[in-house]
Amino acid sequence: MCADMKPANSTTWRTLQNIVSTPTNLVVEGGREVPLTTAANHLVSFFKKKAVKHPEAKEPQAPPRPTSMFRAITRQELVDALRYIKCHRACGPDDVYNEALVHLPKVARTALLRMFNRSLSRGIVPREWKRGTIVPFLKPGKPAGKVESYRPITLTSTMAKLMERIIHGRLRHLVTSENQAGFRAGMSATDVLMWLRAQVQPTSASKTPRTSAVFVDFSRAFDSVDHDLLLQRLQKLNVDPHLAHWTLNFLTDRQVRVRMGHRHYSRTEVFTCGVPQGTVLGPLLFNIFMEDLTADLNRSGALHYFYADDLTIVARGRDLELVLKQALDMLSHWPRTHFMDVNVGKTNVCHFRSRRDAPVLRYRSMELENVETPKLLGVTFSKHRGFGHHTKSMKNKSLKTLIKLSAVSNTLLGASRDAIRCFHLALVSSSMQYACPAWFGIASDTDLDTMDSVQAHGASLACGLPATTNTYDSLLEANVPSVSEKAKYLTFKAFLLSSLRGGPRAANVARCFPPSSEIGKLHTEITAAYGSVEPLADAPTLNHRIIIRPWTLEAVTKEMDDAVKKKVSGEAVAHRHPADHEVWTDGSYIEDTSSVAGAALIFKKGRATKQSLSVERGARAFAHNAWLYMPAYVALSPTSASTVVSVS
Structure with a gap:
């Protein structure tokens, strides 16, 4: 079986995933394993409790019937939405696959467009589109025996997702804040990590002021979005009444059930709050809902950045304690009016490069934990300079994966050399190179050598070489670049792209990689052959692509x-x-x-x-x-x- 494994075969990846991943199909209750159907019922009850409307929240009032001119969905909007559909994806409760929608003939597309326009003009979403099947995903590092360890991902109708994508195209211009990087085109977690690095990284020009950061964790953020407040937000932004009416109907009375395995389902429950995870429109509505908090934090004077529901607040200088207290006071007031709680147990603070007694910060009279190695979006920072803790965690994670990967890498009966190499690049090498612009240049040579040795171990596994083979020879035999060289290339590419986009991202990379750094020297060396390479001072910079409504x-x-x-x-x-x-x-x-x-x-x-x-x-x-x-x-x-x- 292992000898027949090929990277282009989906069955191969499913088999490998079963070997590498942690089992997630069991929920333990009272020390005993329960049947999958019972486990599904426990999970749906738990998810429903998280998506219950706050007692003080008002019932959303349906907006008056729109009297403005109806802007019909054009055929080009439908074609653009179909172009972004990805095939070979799971279907929803209606058992309609994306392949069926992509290959619709012209007559069927016309009928589908007519149905979409009728739904939007009347503000009514078909009942079948509001049904979903939750597939629970185990959170990284969480025990599989607890219901709170699972993240609910909803499978919905593919036709509903197609309609959502069209509505998404008409609403995405509402998110204009530079402080939100989640679920936005052209932005990623690397932007947030490089921003944090730029804030805490010392500069050689002058003495770096004290810097502190608060890492805020929201409880049930997506499940706590109040529909009435979201509707008010849309109306405040002068959204087309037809779009607001359709969005409210889309979120109201959603019916869901949990699926465990392939055929074990729970009972059906109705969710009255939140935006469904796994939909196209849900993340955008969440970003729109959080825009108010961004505006409030800007008034406090604290620097901050969102990646979805992960909030990082930074203050610098002598008054950082006062600034952070003001931001935390404002943060404690906002959840009371927007019915979203902060998980104080997972919210912590780090005082970077501070050797004096750290100030005590409180959230609603509860003291926040002071940590020396905060973790943000999968990258472990250090209170002092260096990324040794991140390197150690990446090494342990990669070695565990390589041990499991060795189960299919026998030189006689195992998978082919090319297949093992492909598995190594996808499962091990990519995780070590994740967000490399955030740590390249700060990580020591020892850290880079450690990751290169893990890379060479995977290369030796793919080629069937002895464990004592030289690192350079192993990488050369497997035709795999070292982590340090690949990270340098990816970092330089991110440096150029961020510099071109201008704005805050260009300022961040300029601070992270000054001319005296390795990336700065490489940039100077390469651009020397091009004559004048000064930035385009006369041309205003576009931070995002222009969206034509x-x-x-x-x-x-x-x-x-x-x-x-x-x-x-x-x-x-x-x-x-x-x-x-x-x-x-x-x-x-x-x-x-x-x-x-x-x-x-x-x-x-x-x-x-x-x-x-x-x-x-x-x-x-x-x-x-x-x-x-x-x-x-x-x-x-x-x-x-x-x-x-x-x-x-």
Whole structure:
């Protein structure tokens, strides 16, 4: 069986997952194992208790029937939503798979679009779309015998998810805060971790002020979202009444049941609070709900960053104790009005690089635990400089996985060499390289050597080499890069991307990687061959991609004249920032003059203007457009006839 394991086979990964993962199909009650159906009933009762409306919360009042003009869902919105559907995913209670929706013929898509518009115009969600099946996932490091150790992930109707994706496209522009990185395009957990590193990392220019951070853990955050307050928030943001009415109906009277194994189900329960985890719209609604807290914390003067429901508050300088107390006082008031609790037992504080007696911080008269190795989003920081604790935890985790992986790596009867190598890269190497921009440059050479030795151990396992084989030889034989080299590449890539995006993220990477650092020196060395590499000072920076609301543009149909189609297309392009244009070139350049020819098509107020370009010192940037994404970073020196200030 092991010899037939292939990375491209889904059965192989399911078998490997059963070997590597911890069993999660048993719930122990009173020291004894219970049947799966009984366990499912225990879990659904526990999840329902978490999603019960607060006694002081008001019942959501259905908004009045919308009188504004209904903005129908366009066929293009449906096509865009179908394009983002992922196949080979689990179906919901209706047993409709994504593959069926992707391959719908034109007539069926028209009928589906008509049904979506009818649902949105009336603000009514079909009952089948509000049914869900909860698949409990064991939280990392939690005992499988306790019901509170499981995270509820809901499987819902695939047609409901398709409709949610369309609604998501019309609501996502409401989340504008730079302090939320969870569930947002172009942002990830690495942004939060690099932000924290930038705050606590000492600078050589001057004496670094004292820095303290509070890591806040919310209890039942997604399950505590009050529907009435969420509706008020949507109305405050002037959301289309049809969208607000549909969203409230989508969240009301949701019926769920828990599935254990493949065919053991619990009884059906009705949830009256919260946003369902596992849906497309749930995370966005949660971010919208938390925008009020972000605004309150900004007024307190404390720096903070969200990743979904993980909140980190940072204060620096002499008044950090006062600033953190004000932030905690504001944080204690907000849950009372929004019916969301803070788990004080899991909320802790760390005073970085402080050798004096740490100030005592309290939340509602309860003292917060002072820790020296706080853990945020899977990365363990240290009170003092270094990442030794994170390295140790990654080593222990990786070695446990390698021990389990050795069960299928016999040189005679085990899986093939390429298969084991693929398993190692997916299960071990990727976990060690996780969020490497947050620790690369701070981790010591000893830490890097430790992770490289674990990488070499996995490489030796894949190739069937003796355990005493040299680290370099093992990596070379398996064609696997060392963790230090891969982390350096990924960190440099993140450095360039964050620098291009500008704003707070560019400031964070500039602080994390000054010119004297290894990444800073590498950047200087590479960009020296490109002439002028100063940032584009004249062009405003776009932190996020421009989102054009589809209902603000005139709908285009195939019956329209070409002139009308061209006009509407020009208006769509004009929504982009006037300083952001595309330049086309064949990549050729003149060696003697170091110049290159290009052309740009610029839309201004719906009218197209053609311009020819002759760019000095930009030839190599065009010709070597695949080398470390440098064309997007090089500041070109256009001639007097050119007004283009950015290159894509």
